[in-house]
Amino acid sequence: MEQIQRxxxxxxxxxxxxxxxxxxxxxxxxxxxxTAWCAAVVGAGVLLVxxxxxxxxxxxxxxxxxxxxxxxxxxxxxxxxxxxxxxxxTAVRPDLILLGNSxxxxxxxxxxxxxxxxxxxxxxxxxxxxSLTTSERMYAQFRESAAPAxxxxxxxxxxxxxxxxxxxxxxxxSTGPLPWQWRFDTLFxxxxxxxxxxxxxxxxxxxxxxxxxxxxxxxxxxxxxARQEGYYAIFQQKAGDNAKNLVRxxxxxxxxxxxxxxxSAKATAGEGPPRRLFPFDETVPTVGKRVSQVSMEFSYSVxxxxxxxxxxxxxxxxxxxxxxxxxxxxxxxxxxxxxxxVVVTEGDLVDVLGYHSPxxxxxxxxxxxxxxxGVMISGTWSRPVMGAVTKFVSKTGEIIPLTPGNTWxxxxxxxxxxxxxx
Numbered sequence: 001m002e003q004i005q006r007x008x009x010x011x012x013x014x015x016x017x018x019x020x021x022x023x024x025x026x027x028x029x030x031x032x033x034x035t036a037w038c039a040a041v042v043g044a045g046v047l048l049v050x051x052x053x054x055x056x057x058x059x060x061x062x063x064x065x066x067x068x069x070x071x072x073x074x075x076x077x078x079x080x081x082x083x084x085x086x087x088x089x090t091a092v093r094p095d096l097i098l099l100g101n102s103x104x105x106x107x108x109x110x111x112x113x114x115x116x117x118x119x120x121x122x123x124x125x126x127x128x129x130x131s132l133t134t135s136e137r138m139y140a141q142f143r144e145s146a147a148p149a150x151x152x153x154x155x156x157x158x159x160x161x162x163x164x165x166x167x168x169x170x171x172x173x174s175t176g177p178l179p180w181q182w183r184f185d186t187l188f189x190x191x192x193x194x195x196x197x198x199x200x201x202x203x204x205x206x207x208x209x210x211x212x213x214x215x216x217x218x219x220x221x222x223x224x225x226a227r228q229e230g231y232y233a234i235f236q237q238k239a240g241d242n243a244k245n246l247v248r249x250x251x252x253x254x255x256x257x258x259x260x261x262x263x264s265a266k267a268t269a270g271e272g273p274p275r276r277l278f279p280f281d282e283t284v285p286t287v288g289k290r291v292s293q294v295s296m297e298f299s300y301s302v303x304x305x306x307x308x309x310x311x312x313x314x315x316x317x318x319x320x321x322x323x324x325x326x327x328x329x330x331x332x333x334x335x336x337x338x339x340x341x342v343v344v345t346e347g348d349l350v351d352v353l354g355y356h357s358p359x360x361x362x363x364x365x366x367x368x369x370x371x372x373x374g375v376m377i378s379g380t381w382s383r384p385v386m387g388a389v390t391k392f393v394s395k396t397g398e399i400i401p402l403t404p405g406n407t408w409x410x411x412x413x414x415x416x417x418x419x420x421x422x
Contacts, residue, residue: 050188058195059084059186060213073202075195076211080182085125085215086138090145092214094123097142099135100155102128102217108153110214124215126155243302277389278336281401287394288375293318295419296339296412304410306337308374315371317408335405337371338392340381344413360411368392369418372403376420 054062056071061084066072077084089097096115098108104126109115115122125138135154177185186192202208209221225234293307305318314333317324324332343364346356368381370392377400383390392400412418 046188049193053187053192053196056196056199058192058199060088060211061186069203071199071203073199073205073208073210074213075198075202076209076217077195079191080177080186081211082127082134082138083177083179083182084186085123085127086141086145088213088215089123089125089142092121092123093146094121095150096120096122097139097149097152098122098124098126098155098215099139099152100126101130101157102126103157104153104155105215105217106219108155109216109218111212111216120151122214124212126215128217132156243299275389278392278407279399279401280404282403283401284373284375284403285377285394285398285400287396287398288370288372288377289422290374291371291376291420291422293421294337294339294369294371294376295421296410297416297419298412306334306371306408306410308371309333310374313373315408334408335372336402336407338407338409339369339371339418340390340409340411341367341414341417342411344411362386362390362411366414367417370400370402 055065057063057065058071058074059077059080060074094110096110098104098110105124105128106126108124108126110122110124112122125135125142127134127138132154139152202210207220207223209219211217222234291308293305295303295305297303303320306315307318309316312333314335315337317332317334326332340362343361343366345359345361347359349357363383363386365380365382368379370377370379377394379392379394379400381390381392394400
């Protein structure tokens with residue numbers, strides 16, 4: 001008899017046979033056991049990482065262990081410094097709060113004997129590179145979670161007050177990470193593990209970059225820079241940063257040009273128009289080269305650019321990468337820009353940062369570049385005496401005319417030619 005094999009859901013059976021033949025059972029993987037092992041390994045890893053970070057405590061948040069050989073010296077946090085300081089201050093509950101920018105954060109020691117001698121417990125909430133609005137926001141948040149301090153020392157400087165006299169101070173911004181976000185990141189993240197390992201290494205460092213448990217950043221790491229480069233280089237760099245910050249600040253000296261012109265017209269009534277300083281011609285000289293922008297460097301901390309706006313057919317002035325604007329918000333533009341290379345020497349006047357006021361020699365001769373109608377014309381300038389009008393001549397010996405419109409004259413030091421972008 002022909003035997004035909006067929007299969008059903010239970011077991012293979014041969015047709016015509018008296019009893020089913022049971023095939024050997026196939027082994028099946030234990031997915032539950034595998035999942036449990038994976039969960040155990042992940043859970044152990046999470047506990048190991050969080051436990052390591054919590055014990056080393058790189059941000060002074062837990063205080064489980066304080067060992068000079070393991071974690072007594074903490075690194076300077078590179079993120080969440082404001083939130084970390086608020087958490088530390090809440091735990092310390094000081095009756096003396098120090099607020100301000102880097103001068104406070106670096107220069108005022110909350111653990112000074114002079115503080116403890118007066119029975120005070122202090123915390124340094126200063127933050128480098130911030131303004132009074134940040135101090136206001138931090139102190140307001142501190143008061144929400146702790147009793148107000150009996151005394152507050154606030155560091156201020158004149159740069160904080162270079163604002164328009166009719167402009168109200170901006171309210172302190174409240175943007176920032178949610179409490180659970182920065183708490184999670186400072187306990188379980190690659191950065192927190194890295195900072196924990198850095199904490200262990202810092203215990204053997206001679207001049208570590210650190211932040212104390214009372215919020216001070218003593219900048220001990222600058223001792224190494226001072227030994228290698230000297231204090232002059234350090235303070236010179238800081239002075240340059242301050243100068244660059246100063247030129248970006250609004251100033252309190254304003255003038256009403258409409259009233260100024262009215263006074264000038266009244267004082268010179270009947271004298272006729274002043275003598276013409278520049279020749280004007282709508283025809284663009286053929287000796288010019290088409291350019292898109294021209295940049296000038298006035299010092300290592302100040303540079304300016306004139307960018308051609310093809311749509312408006314005007315040159316727009318850019319200072320330190322940002323467009324310059326009038327108090328109305330309108331962009332500062334010019335129909336003509338004269339770049340005049342002159343001799344610049346140090347004057348006798350010295351500003352508050354120790355820089356000498358420049359003295360510019362505007363007689364004699366020198367190189368010049370004229371920007372008009374999207375082109376740049378290279379040439380020279382000449383002015384024999386102070387009472388004479390400066391003449392601008394092209395390389396072919398012809399007087400360079402300007403296009404009708406307003407004109408800016410930029411004077412740059414000899415030896416610093418402008419940078420041209422075609």
